[in-house]
Amino acid sequence: MGTRAVELRGAGGVPVTAVLELPPGRPAASAVLVSCFACLGQSPGPARLCHALVSRGFAVLRVDFTAPPVGSDGAQTKPDTLPSVDAVVEAAAWLRERYPPARLLVGHSLGGTAAAAALPRLPEVAALALVNAPSGPEPVLERLTALEREAQEGEVSLGPGRLRLAKGFLHDIAAERVAQALGAFPGAVLVLHAPEDRYVSLEHARRLLAAARRPGSLFLLDGADHFLSREADASLAADVLGPWAARHVTPVTEREAPLPPGVVEVHEAGEGSFAQDIRTGRHRLRADEPLSVGGEDSGPTPYGLLLAALGACTAMTLRMYASRKGWPLEHVHVQLSHDKVHAKDCQECETKTRKVDRLKRSVKLVGPLSEEQRAKLTAMADRCPVHQTLESEVDVLTVLED
Incomplete structure (x- = not known):
């Protein structure tokens, strides 16, 4: 799997840093993954969700809305990223110019809310997957001061990282706007939610499903937290997302020509030091080394x-x-x-x-x-x-x- 950084422009032209993950060979489909995982620091969520899609032939452009933590000297190594619906639309446009159009949006936390709000501007999208996403800005508004709520901008700290909210974003992800977008969306909707999420209650998942135009799917990540900080929880979410995406988006595994009998391809996955993506026939596997020797334990040795x-x-x-x-x-x-x-x-x-x-x-x-x-x-x-x-x-x- 190939990996490289991509710079996009979000609301007001503010730079947004994204990471492109590519499968071996030409991608058969594309996806945009928008998240706030970095609030936690080193969550296994992004890598697991990405691999679930890349292993099925998706090119994945990953955008994280989290601003980097400030050091003890008050400095930070890169500029803030401002959450915006424009950033989601720009990510899809970037893929459209270079790879197959983004047929799938995957959004975590406020990234999911922004992805849902972007649906009316992205007619090529066929499926939407949301992970611990609020149905509107209410969970964020609760963490702002009275002055910040009045100004409709401010900063929220959920962990080592921060969310800087620019004016207009909370308006763009208003609950009624998200509900209207889901009500007009003809594609498939998957909602993955942790019932014990202390930032976003399960009621938000119910609202999202109720607003969807067609019956959606709800999968409860029992015991998980908002950031999927445990490896087992991130892997479970990935195990659900991968087959669901292959079913509701273009069946990429059927479009890709299988390798001839007796031929196996192995490519470095680009995750950790040892992970390898393996392709044989029309099947894909992962090999890795255990954590004890410097691997990520993402597959058998x-x-x-x-x-x-x-x-x-x-x-x-x-x-x-x-x-x-x-x-x-x-x-x-x-x-x-x-x-x-x-x-x-x-x-x-x-x-x-x-x-x-x-x-x-x-x-x-x-x-x-x-x-x-x-x-x-x-x-x-x-x-x-x-x-x-x-x-x-x-x-x-x-x-x-x-």
Whole structure:
């Protein structure tokens, strides 16, 4: 996945810094993700939501409305970002000129409210996903002083970051304007909301769904906070968003030509130090390393994928053999582990001077099988193609492309 910074212009021409996330190959669709995640600092939300879309062929332009925190010396490293509906429209326009039009808007917190308010100006949008988004400016107004409410501008602190509100923004996201925009929007609407959100109550999610023109979908992120600060909560939201987006936006996985049989593509994901995006056939996978060695733990390790290949091939081989014989095999469960052992401890090893890889495979066969049938099926595990490949002499040829 490729990543690069993009500078947009929001309300009054104020610069807005955005980040573009690209899938391998040409994007089949585009999305704009508008959020306030940075109020928390290092939330896993943006990365997880982005990957759920990029892994399905979306180009994602990510805009965060949060102003950077001020240092102890009163200085900040980059200019403030002012939340605005114009910034959402500008992000979609930027994508439209360079990639497929933005068919999906994803908005978190006030970013979601702004995305909903922008719908009348973005006829190409086919789906809207909102994460812990208020139905209007009320949660923000409650945190402003009386003078700021009267002036319709001010500053809100929700964590390390801040939200600077320019005059006109609260008017643009007024509850009646958002309701009108949703009422006229013919596309699909998904609302993800944490019932325990202490900034935006669940009632806002109900209002958003009630205002939508067509029946929307509500998914409750039980136990999550406003910023999806826990990895499990961010991953859950991403697991819901990805398939929903692929269903209600152009089915990108079907539009992209699958790779030929036996061909696998691996690209650096651009997230963390080790994450890799894998494409095989018409499928997409993610590989990574655990946090303990500097990875993001966003997917199985390479050895985890190797064990998965052996385990899957084993179960398929046993199922095929039992079906051919007409044996009553109801279920196959395979558990595997990998370790390195000293060659001198391995009776089957030819070398005795170094460590060798040991793959341990435990097979559980469920069903009214005879002892003879169980013994035969256990022996057949060694006949699976991946097992035979691992035990054979393998020639790996590496070429450098221009």
